[in-house]
Amino acid sequence: GAVVSQHPSWVICKSGTSVKIECRSLDFQATTMFWYRQFPKQSLMLMATSNEGSKATYEQGVEKDKFLINHASLTLSTLTVTSAHPEDSSFYICSAKGGGADIQPQHFGDGTRLSIL
């Protein structure tokens, strides 16, 4: 149980392109989804938290107009990197957790490796 699917796994594209990454919870309803970025040999960095049907909460220093997050349903969140540049190249990982009274662990997708040329 608790499977999170993230697509695509790899993206290579030209500078200035917008890239959309999808994150789906396959066997549970994800009331909250998280988007992380991780540079090589560095820690996970939380970019934003999104709750279904409401606007995402962005961490300090993360440009909300650059990284558009949509969480339209209980099983799907998308991250769009707009007008991507080489410095946006990174490993982007989503995670999701269910609701309820108990504390739930975050379950991660497999990540998307983004390379901007």
Next chain:
Amino acid sequence: GQNIDQPTEMTATEGAIVQINCTYQTSGFNGLFWYQQHAGEAPTFLSYNVLDGLEEKGRFSSFLSRSKGYSYLLLKELQMKDSASYLCAVIDSNYQLIWGAGTKLIIKP
């Protein structure tokens, strides 16, 4: 501020036991998670502790002492595939997850 401390790197021998420590200073506490992350992959959930004591799950166990702000992950009968980073994360009073930087575990034959 909020802080989670873990050793940066540890080395152990195949078949042995290793203990990875995590100390935390957070605004409140609502539980502690351990995750495993292989190089180039996303983290996978290992364990969750909210009460003091030891939680055992196969070769992996996790211990918590809330009064000391301390947890450890114990890995027994180490296998080469256990080479990975191990991340400690704490849920604070606002139910925000605070991540440690992770401990890179290197297993040698």
